Amino acid sequence: MDVQIFGVHGNADTRKALRFFKERRIKVHFVDLKVRSPSPGELRRFFQKFGAERLIDRGSRRFAALGLRSAHYGDERWVQLASDEPLILQLPLVRRGNDLTVGLAEERWRDWAG
Secondary structure: OEEEEEEOOOOHHHHHHHHHHHHOOOEEEEEEOOOOOOOHHHHHHHHHHHOHHHHEOOOOHHHHHOOOOOOOOOHHHHHHHHHHOHHHEOOOEEEEOOEEEEOOOHHHHHHHHO
């Protein structure tokens, strides 16, 4: 089983996710969002499953810095914004095949690990 984690090293939940899978010797492909933004197609999967309300971190510093506090966009606009500015997302985004999680989801990850 391989998992893909989208996050940043400075985020506590991202570090917990990396440690969770490392402790179980599960191969992880880490995508550092400060280095490489996720593609709109990849983000669309998460938006289709969870929606913008779950994915957008309205309390993040980057969200406030961009002046988005009063923004009310559709999912497609949020996908574009998140692709350009991934630090407005709830982190980490974790994918195993077609299984997706947002944020710290250790119970779900335990199910994946068996």
